[in-house]
Amino acid sequence: MNKHLVKVGVVGTGHLGQYHLKQYKSIDNLELIGFYDINNDRRKFIKEEFSLPSFENLKKLLSQCDAVSIVTPTKTHFEVAKEALQSNCHVLIEKPITVTVEEAENLILLAKEKKKIIQVGHIERFNPALESLKKYNLNPTYVEFQRLAPYTVRGTDVPVVLDLMIHDIDILLSLVKDTVIDIHATGLSILTESVDIAHALIKFKKGCVASITSSRISKEKVRKVKLYQKNSYTTVDLNAGLSEIYQVFSRDDMIPKALITKPFIRNDKTKIITYDKPKVFNSDMLKLELENFIYSIRNNRIPIVSGEDGKEALSLAVKIQEAINKGIK
Ligand code: NAD
Numbered sequence: 001m002n003k004h005l006v007k008v009g010v011v012g013t014g015h016l017g018q019y020h021l022k023q024y025k026s027i028d029n030l031e032l033i034g035f036y037d038i039n040n041d042r043r044k045f046i047k048e049e050f051s052l053p054s055f056e057n058l059k060k061l062l063s064q065c066d067a068v069s070i071v072t073p074t075k076t077h078f079e080v081a082k083e084a085l086q087s088n089c090h091v092l093i094e095k096p097i098t099v100t101v102e103e104a105e106n107l108i109l110l111a112k113e114k115k116k117i118i119q120v121g122h123i124e125r126f127n128p129a130l131e132s133l134k135k136y137n138l139n140p141t142y143v144e145f146q147r148l149a150p151y152t153v154r155g156t157d158v159p160v161v162l163d164l165m166i167h168d169i170d171i172l173l174s175l176v177k178d179t180v181i182d183i184h185a186t187g188l189s190i191l192t193e194s195v196d197i198a199h200a201l202i203k204f205k206k207g208c209v210a211s212i213t214s215s216r217i218s219k220e221k222v223r224k225v226k227l228y229q230k231n232s233y234t235t236v237d238l239n240a241g242l243s244e245i246y247q248v249f250s251r252d253d254m255i256p257k258a259l260i261t262k263p264f265i266r267n268d269k270t271k272i273i274t275y276d277k278p279k280v281f282n283s284d285m286l287k288l289e290l291e292n293f294i295y296s297i298r299n300n301r302i303p304i305v306s307g308e309d310g311k312e313a314l315s316l317a318v319k320i321q322e323a324i325n326k327g328i329k
Pocket residue numbers: 011012013014015016017036037038039042071072073074076080094095096121122123154155163
């Protein structure tokens with residue numbers, strides 16, 4: 001294990017970047033070197049707010065760091081990450097990894113050449129509600145995602161598929177390890193010049209079907225996942241941190257005592273539905289994500305969300321966006 005403290009910086013300290021700084025301040029095994037933001041006023045504000053060194057250009061920050069979080073607008077991820085890797089820094093790139101798959105591939109190649117880690121900020125992988133399901137044998141045949149958010153200007157430099165839907169695409173690809181064989185998608189622009197509301201229907205080779213709805217024009221914030229498979233229905237509220245599992249057993253099956261059970265009659269014989277609400281630990285997802293970044297660097301491990309994972313999620317997102325574009329024309 002690499003015992004030295006990892007020297008970390010943050011590039012882009014807008015809405016999300018300030019939370020990266022805040023969390024890094026609370027994590028062990030690192031030295032927070034400082035930050036860089038292209039906006040002078042923002043730099044001044046963050047410097048005073050966090051009492052941290054502010055660097056006047058990216059190059060100077062990179063020359064003093066082993067690793068950086070890249071929390072700039074998506075369209076700048078490629079250039080900033082390329083410069084960071086060329087300066088021998090490990091990178092945690094906020095989602096989506098880049099705008100194009102080709103850019104993501106170039107970064108992955110460069111990281112390999114430089115022997116550096118790319119982690120991508122698909123933060124939902126650290127959601128404790130999803131974590132609580134790890135002990136169950138999830139093998140869904142139908143998955144439904146719903147992610148609705150009130151409108152904000154942030155993130156609208158890319159379509160909703162790359163901004164919000166990509167979170168669910170990444171969760172989906174982590175749950176269903178199979179090849180996508182068919183995509184149907186529709187979307188609409190309501191407030192911005194790009195797609196604000198989208199729906200995708202994705203079919204996998206072994207038969208799983210996923211339906212994903214994403215909107216950035218909603219009154220309320222909704223982040224829900226429903227997983228259906230033979231004899232089991234699981235529902236996850238990613239916002240509320242709640243997971244619930246209903247399973248169907250025969251009367252002769254061994255049913256764990258802790259489960260709440262309810263008999264029901266099917267036309268063949270009597271079955272039992274069980275209800276389980278696994279304990280969801282209350283932990284900060286961003287802190288877990290950044291800790292995984294530091295751990296991966298110190299132990300030379302592949303992070304939970306690798307550059308390759310980020311590229312796969314982007315690749316499916318781009319195909320969904322292309323399917324939407326075909327429908328719009
Ligand atoms: P933001 O607009 O609030 O902040 C971006 C900051 O980057 C600004 O302060 C801007 O001045 C600075 N900046 C722009 N170009 C720069 C450059 N070349 N070098 C240095 N600084 C630069 O945006 P945000 O909401 O914080 O989003 C930033 C990134 O984080 C986006 O890629 C977004 O998709 C992602 N994001 C991820 C999540 C998540 O859940 N993982 C949530 C929100 C945002």
